Amino acid sequence: MIDLTKYSLPAGKNGKTLIPQIRPPLPRQKGGVEFDIYDYEMLFSDPGTKELIREGKTIGCFxxxxxxxxxxxxxxxxxTFEMLTAASSVIRPGVAESGMMQEFIARHKDPKRRKYLVPEIEKYLGETYGVMIYQEDVIKVAHHIAGLTLEEADLLRRAMSGKMRSHKAMEKVKEKxxxxxxxxxxxKYESNELWRQIESFAGYAFCKAHSASFALLSFQVAYLKVxxxxEFMAGVLSNGGGYYSSAVYIQEAKRMGLRVLLPSVNRSTYEYHGFDKVIxxxxxxxxxxxxxxxxxIVREREKNGVYQNLHDFLERTQTGYEETAVLIKCGAMDCFGKTRPTLMRLLDVYFRHRELINPENVDLFAGEISELEKKVETKTxxxxNEICAIEYETFGYMVSRHPLNFFERYIERNDILKAKDMPKMDGKRVKMIGWFMTSKRIKTKKGEIMKFxxxxxxxxxxxxxxxPKVYSHVADLTMSMGPYLLQGIVDMENGFNLVVEKLAVLSAKEINVSLEKDSSENQYFGDVEKITEEEFALVDSLDKEKIRTAYLG
Known part of the structure; x- marks a missing residue:
């Protein structure tokens, strides 16, 4: 078990914990329920938070x-906090490349797999089933098992972490x-295997305190999401997102049962705002x-009240034509109770006759303005389609519809499996339709390129x-947003995975295709997409028999 007292945050002169305040703290009470994000006993035992993490519903979480x-x-x-601490380091590429991530998972699931290379290792690495996952584990094994002094063991750790530039010094440590x-x-076997594990992962492993600090913050934000x-999803969006684009977080919010409302000159703040079940x-x-x-716009509204109509807005803010037009088209002025085409007509009139929006003439032209509004009124x-196109252009995502809503004739077919039903079809060949969230290309141990x-x-x-075999035939298709029509084998052992056999884009005419070109050739590796280290671990984690079935049928 991990002693939480080892991970206490620094205290100030008055003994209170020092917490960097980036944003105003959440209220301590909500609906009469006590709330303290630093109450670790409450945090780590909260059923909803534990379930969220256990089921991997952590989009948006640090x-x-x-x-x-x-x-x-x-x-x-x-x-649990202890397991999340371990997972934060296990996912690092060094542990994965040594093959010990898969071994850690297997030993966690099946106690019979918890065998130790050297019996004495259990005493020092029993908490992690004999698998080295932290930098400190290198020191433990090197000192207690291999017999190096603590100074030599730490020298080995630093050498593996790339902090020693001398190849000669590294060879000396290895000989020792x-x-x-x-x-x-x-x-000889035990010595070589210990060295292989140390050599393959130490440069990328976290120290335990680092993993624990990450796990603590992850637990806290997971609690907030639950x-x-x-409020949480609004904060994620205001912060510019994380691993994914804003479009992904908007759809995640909808899957969580939240309503997402268009911006409004009379309701919106500068940032996204969450309240009740609404963003x-x-x-x-x-x-x-x-x-x-x-x-x-926000300051003027807070100072002098909501805007009564388009004329009032222009008179008080003196916003230019182009910016006002954008606000009208995206729905930020729907609060004025007129159609967007009507507001665009009025905008044209006001900017042709600027005297109408001059604050000094507010009383002089009051009657004329009222008459103009009646003349340009349209119910159109x-x-x-136009609304969604404007939203995509304005926000980078759609609010009024999901892009897949325009492909209902495909997604509602009986032979199309929905993501939520994948567990029922584990190991079976299915067809699915999906919209792009993100992607990663990696190089396999054989030097071939594949893609997630x-x-x-x-x-x-x-x-x-x-x-690689499939990717080499469809690489050029994988640069669009989709929607993708896929056929493949469901692999639930490693998550909600579909091992793809065939891939097609439903309609090139109805989607925006990137001008970038993708290729499965090595010389193009990494020129389009960034690569995260953890993805290397996924290549060898898929069941080989399922892969063979996916290719050969």
């Missing part, structure tokens, strides 16, 4: 939202390690609106795994 991490949480049934193992009576869903998009999301103008509305597509449908998210 460090544990990536596809690889969410899959790991599910595979470990992780719902094997000589010491021999003196302790360790066999108990303050609207109001902030004016910051309007791409063509300057920060200066957005903040001016933008079509849903993180996709979503209207019910959930899943990972499409494209091994």
């Amino acid at each position: 460090y544990i939202e990536s596809p690889g991490m969410r899959s790991l949480l599910r595979r470990l049934s992780c719902d 390690f094997f000589a010491s193992c021999k003196e302790r009576g360790l066999g 108990h303050y869903p609207a 109001r998009i902030g004016l910051m999301a309007v791409k063509m609106l300057s920060k200066k103008t957005a903040q001016k 509305q933008y079509s849903i 597509l993180s996709l979503e449908d209207l019910t959930g998210t899943f990972e499409a795994v494209l091994f």
